[in-house]
Amino acid sequence: MVHIVLGYDGSPAAEAGLAWVADRAARGRVTVELVTVTNMLRSDYAQTAATLEEGSRRLKDVAGGIDVETHWRDGSMPNTLIDQAESADLLVIGVTQSHPVRTALKGWIPARTAARAKVPTVLVPEGWTPHEHAVMVGVDDDPSSDAAILYAAHEATDLGVPLRLVHAWQMPVPTVDGAVALLASPLEIKNAHRKLLEEAGQRVLEAYPELGVEAVLVGDNPASALLARAERTSLLVLGTHHRGLWAGAALGSVAQDILFQVPCPVCVVPNPGAD
DSSP states (O other): OEEEEEEOOSSHHHHHHHHHHHHHHTTSOEEEEEEEEEOTTTOOHHHHHHHHHHHHHHHHHHHSSOEEEEEEEESOTTHHHHHHTTTSSEEEEEEOTTOHHHHHHTTOOHHHHHHHOSSOEEEEETTOOOOOOEEEEEOOSSGGGHHHHHHHHHHHHHHTOOEEEEEEOOOOOOEEETTEEEOOOHHHHHHHHHHHHHHHHHHHHHHOTTSOEEEEEESSOHHHHHHTTOTTEEEEEEEEOSSSBTTTTSOTHHHHHHHTTOSSOEEEEEOTTOO
16 A cells, blocks of 8 residues: 655646546555645635645545545645655655746745655646656666666556666766876766666666666766656656755756656655665
8 A cells, every 4th residue: 555645735736746646546556645734824724624625525536435634734845744744655746847936935846845855756747647658767877866766667567668767978077186187988988887777777677577678878968868858758757865856967956957847747766775
């Protein structure tokens, strides 16, 4: 049984999250908790309760006999929602891609929420509709993406679609030791990155031998490599170690660019070995 916490306030972005959760519930046994973060001085609790009840009813209508609970919690975003989801298996929130500043002002701050959550967090773009495309995962240079790769493989298996592993590489800036610049050849660098990608694919096939796996090595920056392939993707999975999204590859504004441009949901998976 998978326990999902959905941040829900009745907005169009939240409705996209609700639709994604309903689709996920149709694939297996889940329990869902609809959570609204309220403010004790400004919130209309009667309206909040009505909104949550309507969301629960619509979710049950779509997903059959699903078990749904509703809660509102006084506090601030994103901390209160993150705390509420600490014991969940998955946190889901909707994203208004066309108005990232407005989204941030409302307190959702998707990148910060996903980077700080202790559980996998799915950010669903407003207007999302389901597609049977491949699941795509970014393969990083360090272990921060290891958990994300296996999570993506599980989701691809569950969806019955292929898994696309994408690893981006670029020539490093030469390092100087005295008067001597030490720099490997482009072919050596590319082969090292190809080996890293192949090893990731081997780990996936050991765990999921029947899964179709496509490995893509791209000479580009990580954000561009992922964005160029996001159109035919049902879910984009990224790893994080709580020092920024995809640290060492897509930092700060680049991560924000990914979240607010991709047409598919993004799942950020924390590295269990990180602080």
